[in-house]
Amino acid sequence: MPEQHPPITETTTGAASNGCPVVGHMKYPVEGGGNQDWWPNRLNLKVLHQNPAVADPMGAAFDYAAEVATIDVDALTRDI
Template sequence: MPEQHPPITETTTGAASNGCPVVGHMKYPVEGGGNQDWWPNRLNLKVTAPKPGRR
């Protein structure tokens, strides 16, 4: 049985009014949005390239 979570509402009190960049900017995962909300626009794959001279 899925867990029940209270709805997330945006508020301007507490941490958000003190300049916290995290509070209230992201939707709860079941509210939609998808990968574009959290995945980078372009993933740098250069770090996965083989080094010269290695197999």
């Protein structure tokens, strides 16, 4: 016994009576938004600038530039 379905029309889908449940509309790619839509201007980046001395695992006397200069670049390249 084949299934009998009514033809899909605007009256059977309910689009005309109920309307779309989504409020608003999507912007076209060329419309763009303002700075309020661009995420870096919405993030609080001040937390990234907090570097207390207690957070440094090597201490204040550690010379990062001198330690980087001791790296054997050829050995590092072979390891990678």
